[in-house]
Structure formats: structure tokens, C-alpha cells
Amino acid sequence: MQRRQFLQQTAAASALIGLGGIGLSSFKPATKKITILHTNDVHSHIDAFGPDDGRNPNQGGVARRASLIANIRKENPNTLLLDAGDIFQGTPYFNYYGGELEFKLMSMLKYDVATIGNHDFDNGIDGLYAQLPHAEFDFVSANYDFSNTIMDTHVKPYRILNRDGIKIGIFGLGIQLEGLVEQRMYKETKYLDPTETAQEMTRILKQDEQCDLIICLSHLGYNYRNRPEKISDLKLAETTKDIDLIIGGHTHTFLKKPTVVKNSEGKNMLVNQVGCYGINLGKIDFYFDSDNNKAANGTSIIV
Amino acid sequence: MNYKHLCFFFCLILLSSCKQEVHLNKIEGQQINISDSLEIDQTIEDFVKPYREHVNKNLDSVLAYAVDTYTKSDGDYNTAIGNMMADAVYEQSNPIFKNRTGEDIDFVLLNHGGIRAIISKGNVTTRTAYEVMPFDNSTVVVKLKGTQVKELIDYLVKAKRAHPISKLNIVLDSDGNFKSAGLNGQALDFDKTYNVATNDYLYNGGDRMDFFKTNDSLYILDYKVRNVLIDYFKKIDTLNPVIDNRFIQLKN
Numbered sequence: 001m002q003r004r005q006f007l008q009q010t011a012a013a014s015a016l017i018g019l020g021g022i023g024l025s026s027f028k029p030a031t032k033k034i035t036i037l038h039t040n041d042v043h044s045h046i047d048a049f050g051p052d053d054g055r056n057p058n059q060g061g062v063a064r065r066a067s068l069i070a071n072i073r074k075e076n077p078n079t080l081l082l083d084a085g086d087i088f089q090g091t092p093y094f095n096y097y098g099g100e101l102e103f104k105l106m107s108m109l110k111y112d113v114a115t116i117g118n119h120d121f122d123n124g125i126d127g128l129y130a131q132l133p134h135a136e137f138d139f140v141s142a143n144y145d146f147s148n149t150i151m152d153t154h155v156k157p158y159r160i161l162n163r164d165g166i167k168i169g170i171f172g173l174g175i176q177l178e179g180l181v182e183q184r185m186y187k188e189t190k191y192l193d194p195t196e197t198a199q200e201m202t203r204i205l206k207q208d209e210q211c212d213l214i215i216c217l218s219h220l221g222y223n224y225r226n227r228p229e230k231i232s233d234l235k236l237a238e239t240t241k242d243i244d245l246i247i248g249g250h251t252h253t254f255l256k257k258p259t260v261v262k263n264s265e266g267k268n269m270l271v272n273q274v275g276c277y278g279i280n281l282g283k284i285d286f287y288f289d290s291d292n293n294k295a296a297n298g299t300s301i302i303v
Numbered sequence: 304m305n306y307k308h309l310c311f312f313f314c315l316i317l318l319s320s321c322k323q324e325v326h327l328n329k330i331e332g333q334q335i336n337i338s339d340s341l342e343i344d345q346t347i348e349d350f351v352k353p354y355r356e357h358v359n360k361n362l363d364s365v366l367a368y369a370v371d372t373y374t375k376s377d378g379d380y381n382t383a384i385g386n387m388m389a390d391a392v393y394e395q396s397n398p399i400f401k402n403r404t405g406e407d408i409d410f411v412l413l414n415h416g417g418i419r420a421i422i423s424k425g426n427v428t429t430r431t432a433y434e435v436m437p438f439d440n441s442t443v444v445v446k447l448k449g450t451q452v453k454e455l456i457d458y459l460v461k462a463k464r465a466h467p468i469s470k471l472n473i474v475l476d477s478d479g480n481f482k483s484a485g486l487n488g489q490a491l492d493f494d495k496t497y498n499v500a501t502n503d504y505l506y507n508g509g510d511r512m513d514f515f516k517t518n519d520s521l522y523i524l525d526y527k528v529r530n531v532l533i534d535y536f537k538k539i540d541t542l543n544p545v546i547d548n549r550f551i552q553l554k555n
Contacts, residue, residue, distance in 0.1 A: 064342070089439070122439065244327065279336065280334050283335055300330070
């Protein structure tokens with residue numbers, strides 16, 4: 001029975017090939033794997049913590065993260081590396097070099113996309129702008145309107161990346177700056193509602209751009225238990241649709257494993273955050289199947 | 304529907320049927336700890352090295368010498384380390400403020416909790432300044448009306464903590480109640496306006512110092528408290544602050 005079904009499909013596929021003149025290889029029922037690696041709130045922690053550190057002895061360090069990422073890339077070239085903001089501030093490296101070293105190292109590690117955290121304004125919006133030439137990766141933020149600032153056109157609401165024929169849409173969301181960062185630092189940056197912005201982004205990325213995978217890079221914070229009205233990653237996940245993964249930051253939340261959340265359509269998706277200071281690297285593998293029948297079974301999530 | 308429409312429609316069908324449908328089948332998530340069992344990437348290590356050496360050399364450069372070890376727990380209402388910090392803010396900030404406004408700073412108020420480390424006997428380095436003041440707070444001068452200065456004094460009297468002050472004098476009676484407050488030997492005039500230097504954390508209501516919010520003017524000096532300390536350490540050769548009588552309680 002199964003064999004007959006397979007043959008039928010093959011026949012249909014062949015017919016299409018004849019019509020469209022597309023090579024046979026693109027219809028091979030192969031599984032495609034996209035690996036998403038991510039960090040958040042690294043806060044200028046370039047060196048590993050020393051052996052005498054009271055909390056995180058011998059943890060972190062960019063040189064170790066680099067070898068780990070290189071090995072994962074060797075295993076799967078279709079890997080993206082993302083950061084959810086607060087790259088700046090936390091060690092004298094930032095005070096001495098203003099973020100230059102952070103951006104240069106992230107470029108060497110071949111980060112693809114990052115979003116902007118509140119501490120990335122710590123040297124003012126001009127201080128952030130000044131370091132942009134050192135960043136060979138893109139910044140996304142959909143709910144910071146930079147149009148009246150020096151950052152205008154240097155930050156995109158979203159980026160679309162293609163890996164192995166899989167279209168991946170990545171958009172950014174930032175936290176409300178008022179009350180958190182002095183206005184003279186962020187200047188005329190306008191904060192837009194994250195939920196509304198996310199709905200707009202998913203409409204563009206899913207319906208217009210037909211992305212296969214949608215990722216939100218968020219610096220909103222994982223969850224605010226004592227302030228249920230405050231927007232957070234968990235809240236955003238529940239009230240939106242079509243987002244496959246929210247990579248979060250800001251709250252320095254260490255999770256044992258990524259959180260599975262039901263979105264507004266009742267579909268399961270993931271929210272993840274990996275603490276802070278480069279102590280952990282998040283790794284999410286997405287497996288795509290070109291077999292139409294598999295879709296009916298939904299997506300299985302293993303965390 | 305004319306020919307063009309039909310052609311477009313046909314092309315659309317053709318395109319959509321040829322776009323290979325992919326379906327998200329499985330997601331696997333995990334977290335990998337960056338531990339010392341991981342190999343060190345030598346390219347990255349070599350790249351960071353000169354930056355690290357420069358930072359460390361700079362942090363460990365000797366700026367002054369401390370004749371003793373100073374902590375914020377030595378002293379009741381004022382401490383040697385707190386006095387040093389508040390005096391440094393006055394000395395370093397007043398010339399900038401005067402240059403801009405033609406006026407002098409009347410007094411300084413910082414917070415006891417803002418002293419984040421001790422100063423050990425021996426060499427005082429840039430690292431010392433980073434340890435004592437790891438935060439990036441900046442000095443500000445606030446023009447306060449007498450009524451707010453009264454609130455400020457009430458706050459200090461009630462707090463009974465060695466919040467660092469400079470130029471200001473407060474005396475409590477033996478029961479711990481307010482007795483007098485003055486500047487340069489003269490009693491404070493609560494009908495006057497005063498220029499009070501502090502940091503932006505306290506100005507923004509840190510440590511519940513709400514009196515700063517009702518002010519006539521705010522002057523942002525763009526001078527980090529840490530840099531105040533570094534510049535002050537560079538200027539003086541020997542660090543020898545003392546507990547004095549700027550904030551005291553009278554004995555019976």
C-alpha cells in the first residue's frame with residue numbers, strides 16, 4: 001500500500017518535472033536540517049570566568065564558544081548564529097573599547113543576526129552607531145523606530161536568510177526604553193507595541209514572503225511573574241501565531257530546557273533563553289520534510 | 304478574462320506547484336554549556352590577547368598609595384572611604400560646574416550602598432576604582448529649594464546611615480534627633496536654594512531619595528563617578544582619608 005502511494009507520487013512528480021523543467025534532485029524526498037545557535041546578554045564577557053569565581057568558575061569565554069560553534073557548523077553547514085541583545089556592558093573591555101572588541105569577535109564567530117538590548121545604548125545611540133563598522137552581521141528591530149536617529153537605515157525590522165532552500169525570517173523586538181535607559185541616551189528612538197509589531201511581522205514573513213521558518217529575536221524578557229500585564233516572551237508567544245521560535249534575553253533567565261508554548265492557534269512553538277555572560281549556547285534543530293503526507297502528523301518537539 | 308489574465312493565472316499555478324513544499328516535521332532543542340572541557344580557538348585567543356594585556360596593564364597601573372585599609376563599615380555616621388568619595392566628587396566636579404554656571408556646588412550627597420568594595424592598604428590602581436564603583440553612574444548637580452534640602456536632611460537623620468556627604472554638616476542630639484545642619488559653619492537656610500551634587504542613580508530616585516525629583520534645574524556633568532575617582536587618585540599621591548565630624552551624634 002505504502003509502496004503504491006509512493007509510486008503514485010513519483011508519477012505525479014515526474015509529470016511536474018516535465019512541465020516545469022526542474023531537475024529531479026529537487027524532488028528527492030529528503031529531510032533538511034536547519035540549526036539555530038543563539039546567545040543573549042553576553043555583556044562583554046569575552047574571557048571565561050576565572051577558577052576562583054564565586055558563581056560561575058571556568059564558565060564561558062569567546063574562544064571556547066568559537067570552537068564549539070565551528071564544530072557544529074562542520075556537522076551542519078546550514079547553521080545560523082543569532083544574539084538577542086545586551087552585547088555591551090559588564091566588563092572593562094566595554095569601558096575601554098566601547099564595544100569594538102565585542103562586535104569584532106562576533107564577526108569572527110560569523111554571527112548572522114542580532115537584536116538590540118537596553119544596555120547596547122549605554123554609550124548612547126551615538127556610541128552604538130560608532131561601533132557598527134566593526135559588526136559584519138545584521139541588526140534587526142521591528143519595534144524600535146529609529147527614523148529620527150543616527151541609526152536610521154542601519155537596523156532592519158527583519159532579515160530573510162536562505163539555507164538549503166529553506167526560507168528563514170528573523171525579526172527583532174526590543175524592550176521599552178523609557179524608565180530603563182535615560183532618554184538622552186536613546187534620543188528619538190520610538191518604542192512601538194511589541195505584540196502589534198509581531199503580528200505585522202508574521203503577516204509579512206508568513207503570508208507575503210512565505211517563510212518556512214519564523215524566528216523572533218526578543219529582548220523583552222522571559223516572564224514577569226509579579227507584573228502579569230508586562231509584555232514578555234511567554235505572553236508574546238501565547239498571543240501571536242506563526243512564530244516557530246522566540247529567542248529571548250534581558251531577564252538573564254537560565255532554563256533547564258526550551259519552553260514549549262501553545263500559540264494563539266493552539267500550535268506548539270518554542271521560547272528559549274540561555275542565561276547570560278556567554279555561559280551557555282542554545283541549539284535548536286529544525287527538521288523539514290518535503291513529503292506532503294507528513295504535514296498531517298504535525299510537528300514533534302523534543303526538548 | 305482575456306488572454307493575458309489566463310496566461311498569468313497559468314503561470315501562477317505552474318509556479319506554486321513547482322515550489323517544493325516543505326513541512327516542519329521535528330524540532331530538537333538543547334542547551335550546551337561553555338565549560339573548560341571545550342577546546343580554545345587559538346585564532347580568537349590570539350586576537351583577544353593584546354586587548355586583554357592592554358586592559359590589564361591599564362587596570363593595574365598604580366595611581367596612588369593607601370596608608371590603611373578603608374571600608375564602609377568603619378564609622379557610624381561617616382566613614383573615611385565615604386568621606387573620600389564625597390570629597391573627590393566635590394573637588395573634581397566643582398571646577399566643571401563653576402566653569403559652566405559661574406556658581407559653586409554647595410554640598411555633595413552620595414549613598415552608602417554605592418561603595419561597592421573596600422580600598423586595601425597599599426597600591427591604589429584603576430582596578431580599585433572599578434571595584435569601588437563598578438557602575439557607570441555619572442555626577443549630576445541638582446538645584447534644590449530649601450524645602451527639598453529639609454527633606455534631604457530629614458532623610459539622612461532618619462536613615463542613620465553613613466551616606467557619604469561633603470561640605471555639609473549634620474549634628475544629632477544624644478537621642479538621635481536632629482540638632483543642626485550647616486555649610487561652612489553657617490546654619491542651612493531653608494528659604495534658600497542650594498546646588499547639590501549627587502549621581503544620576505540617586506537623582507532618579509535610587510535609595511528612595513525622592514527629594515531630588517522636585518528641583519529647579521539639573522546639570523548633567525557627563526563625568527562618571529568612577530572617572531572622578533580615577534582622576535582624584537591620580538591627583539593625590541597618598542590616600543589617607545579620616546572619619547571626621549561632618550555627621551555626628553552628640554554623646555551625653
